[in-house]
Structure formats: structure tokens, C-alpha cells
Amino acid sequence: MTLPLNVRVEAAPNFLSNLEAAHQFFVEQDADSASERLRKLKAELREMIAVLAWSPASGHPARFLSGRSAQARLRAQAVQQLAAQAGLPYLRDYLVSHHIVLYAHSEVEVVLLALKHQRQLTYFAEG
Secondary structure, eight states: OOOOOOOEEEEOHHHHHHHHHHHHHHHHHOHHHHHHHHHHHHHHHHHHHHHHHHOTTOSEEOGGGGOOSHHHHHHHHHHHHHHHHTTOOEEEEEEETTEEEEEEEOSSEEEEEEEEETTOSSOOOOO
């Protein structure tokens, strides 16, 4: 039996923007606890990264891929095509505290794409 290799895990610029937006929300919500809440979120993200480096398919299949409307299916198909073109054919979600991380992966690479709070309806893209 061979052990899996550690895969490379990277964060896309959009993911980093989403993390900064989460921090700004923490500040607006309660400036006194914002730094501690961000520290805790980052610690949980580091734990997630360690898991994904060992097992990239640890998350759940991305929930938005199961949309039923024609528009949702078209959006999901477009995102899947982009991921496949980048060599990262699988899209998954990973729950971290009260946040959901969207990521794409292959057998050797993981890219963190977006971060949202559980109560947000959609992922936000920079731009």
C-alpha cells in the first residue's frame, strides 16, 4: 500500500478577497472581537488545508452544481468547464466553522476559489 502524496494547495486571489471581506464583516459586527475571530477562522482554514493536502476529495461535491433551473445548470456547466480547462476537474465545498470554502482539485493540486458564510446565498467574485 502506498501513501498518498501531499498535494499542492493554493489560494486564488478571489479567495483572499473573500477572506478580507469576512474580516471587514467581523470588524463591522464587533470591532473588539474581530481580530480573535479572524485568527480562529485562519487556524481552522490551516487545518482544512492540511486535510486537503492529504486528501483533496475530502469536501462535499459543490452544492451549486445541483441547481435545478436552466440558469443554474448553465452557470454550473460554465464553472465546471473552466475548472476542467485549468486541469482541476472536481469542484467541492468544505465546511469551516460557519463558512463554506469552494475549491477545485485534481489528484495533485487544490485551488481554494471562494469563501462565504453559511447564510450567504452565493459566492462572490472579485471584480
